Amino acid sequence: xxxxxxxxxxxxxxxxxxxxxxxxxxxxxxxxxxxxxxxxxxxxxxxxxxxxxxxxxxxxxxxxxxxxxxxxxxxxxxxxxxxxxxxxxxxxxxxxxxxxxxxxxxxxxxxxxxxxxxxxxxxxxxxxxxxxxxxxxxxxxxxxxxxxxxxxxxxxxxxxxxxxxxxxxxxxxxxxxxxxxxxxxxxxxxxxxxxxxxxxxxxxxxxxxxxxxxxxxxxxxxxxxxxxxxxxxxxxxxxxxxxxxxxxxxxxxxxxxxxxxxxxxxxxxxxxxxxxxxxxxxxxxxxxxxxxxxxxxxxxxxxxxx
Numbered sequence: 001x002x003x004x005x006x007x008x009x010x011x012x013x014x015x016x017x018x019x020x021x022x023x024x025x026x027x028x029x030x031x032x033x034x035x036x037x038x039x040x041x042x043x044x045x046x047x048x049x050x051x052x053x054x055x056x057x058x059x060x061x062x063x064x065x066x067x068x069x070x071x072x073x074x075x076x077x078x079x080x081x082x083x084x085x086x087x088x089x090x091x092x093x094x095x096x097x098x099x100x101x102x103x104x105x106x107x108x109x110x111x112x113x114x115x116x117x118x119x120x121x122x123x124x125x126x127x128x129x130x131x132x133x134x135x136x137x138x139x140x141x142x143x144x145x146x147x148x149x150x151x152x153x154x155x156x157x158x159x160x161x162x163x164x165x166x167x168x169x170x171x172x173x174x175x176x177x178x179x180x181x182x183x184x185x186x187x188x189x190x191x192x193x194x195x196x197x198x199x200x201x202x203x204x205x206x207x208x209x210x211x212x213x214x215x216x217x218x219x220x221x222x223x224x225x226x227x228x229x230x231x232x233x234x235x236x237x238x239x240x241x242x243x244x245x246x247x248x249x250x251x252x253x254x255x256x257x258x259x260x261x262x263x264x265x266x267x268x269x270x271x272x273x274x275x276x277x278x279x280x281x282x283x284x285x286x287x288x289x290x291x292x293x294x295x296x297x298x299x300x301x302x303x304x305x306x
Contacts, residue, residue, distance in 0.1 A: 001272040003301040004033030004059070006211070006282035007051065009041040011290060016050055023051040026058060029298035030305075033059035035093070035211070035280050038066055045078045052086035060089050063177045063211055063280055064159045066097030067120055068108050073144050076127035080148035088152045092128075093177045093209070095159030098237055114164035115139070121156070121172045128153040157209060161243050163193060170197025175207030177280070180240050182247040182255040183270040186210055189246065191275035210271055211280035213256040216293045220259050227284060228253040256284070261296050268300055 007022040008014055014022070019042070026034050034051075036044040048060040060082070067075060075094075082090045096102075096117050099110035116139045123135050123142045130153075132145040158169040160176040166189075169176045176194050178186070191208055198206045213231070217223045228251055234240050235251035249255050257267045271279055281297050283290035 001268070001276055001304065002032040002278045003268075003297055003304070004035055004061070004209075004278060004280050005031050005294060005297070006037065006063070006280060007034045008036045008044070008047050009039050010037050010282050011284075013041065019047055020051040020054045023055045023058065023060075025294065027055050029294060030302055031058070031294075031298055032301070033061055033091070033278065033280075035061040035063040035209075037063055045082050048090065049082045049085045052082070052089060056087070058089070059091060060086055061091040061157075061177075061209070061280075062093045063179070063209065064093040064095040064157075066102070067094050067117070067124075068097050068102045068110070069106050072120055072123040072127055072133075072140070072142055073146060076124060076146040077148070079128060079154055080146055080151045083151040083154055084148045088150075088154075090154040091157060092154045093157040093159065094124075095177075096165070098239055100237065112139075114162070114168055117158065117165065118168055118172065121158075121168070125153075125156065125172070128156070155207075157207060160194065161190070161239060166190065166193040167197040170194040170199075170203065170206055171201040173206070174204075175209065175277070177209040177211065178243075179211045180234065180252050180255055181210060181212075181243045182249065183267075183274045185243050185246040186271065186276055187274035195275075207277045208275060209278040209280055210274075210276045211282060213252070213258075213284045214264065214281045214293050214297065215256070215258045215284040215289060216261060216264055216296045217258060217285070217289065218260060220263075223258050223285070224253040224256070227256055227258070257281075258284075264293075264296055265300055268297075 038044040096113040102110040155174040158173040160169040283293040
């Protein structure tokens with residue numbers, strides 16, 4: 001199991017300099033990848049381009065970019081621009097978005113997410129290969145081509161929790177990326193569903209990137225309380241509530257990885273045994289707490305590679 005780390009706004013507000021420092025630290029620690037999420041601060045793809053040009057070699061991923069508000073022609077141009085700037089190190093994680101946000105913030109429809117995503121991917125993947133598209137479908141119209149010299153198509157991961165979206169991820173994407181999804185759900189639902197879909201479609205074994213908050217601490221109870229305060233609203237979102245219910249979790253604080261070094265290492269082994277190919281660690285807490293967490297997960301990554 002490869003181990004990467006979240007960078008940017010998920011860990012707290014950052015300047016461009018701090019963003020580059022986080023990416024550089026991950027590379028120096030021997031972590032395999034860094035991942036930027038799309039929220040209400042930095043644009044995830046821009047963040048990876050800004051920081052990625054300063055730090056060579058490490059994989060750069062989005063986890064994830066919501067696509068309803070980005071036409072496939074626009075997203076393809078953005079993704080290939082990041083590829084050109086960073087020597088083709090991007091992995092493009094995309095998602096249908098939180099339906100409440102898509103509807104209330106952007107005034108866009110959020111019904112039939114799997115059908116909409118199927119149409120979106122049927123346009124995006126050819127565009128990323130530099131092919132021209134001419135598509136007029138039920139939810140999208142696209143006519144054009146994107147060409148950025150010196151680029152290769154980035155792998156595409158699809159945020160998928162529900163059965164229909166997991167089937168789509170196995171069939172048309174290169175894997176999935178999850179958030180706030182515990183080991184029981186990964187082992188019993190996510191991993192077998194996407195692998196079966198990929199096998200049925202004759203696709204390679206998909207990546208499963210599992211993202212969770214992580215904190216190495218001697219005060220587990222207090223850290224879980226802080227996580228409940230900061231991320232509790234996420235547990236009320238239907239999309240995340242569904243996977244939390246699968247874990248029999250009251251809220252995000254019950255699926256995070258929190259504890260001393262031994263406890264954290266045990267939880268990482270659980271994820272590995274569940275079939276996760278990549279762990280996306282989101283360090284939680286102040287700078288000192290985050291630094292301690294990164295040291296522990298980096299040591300775990302080194303042991304796995306030896």
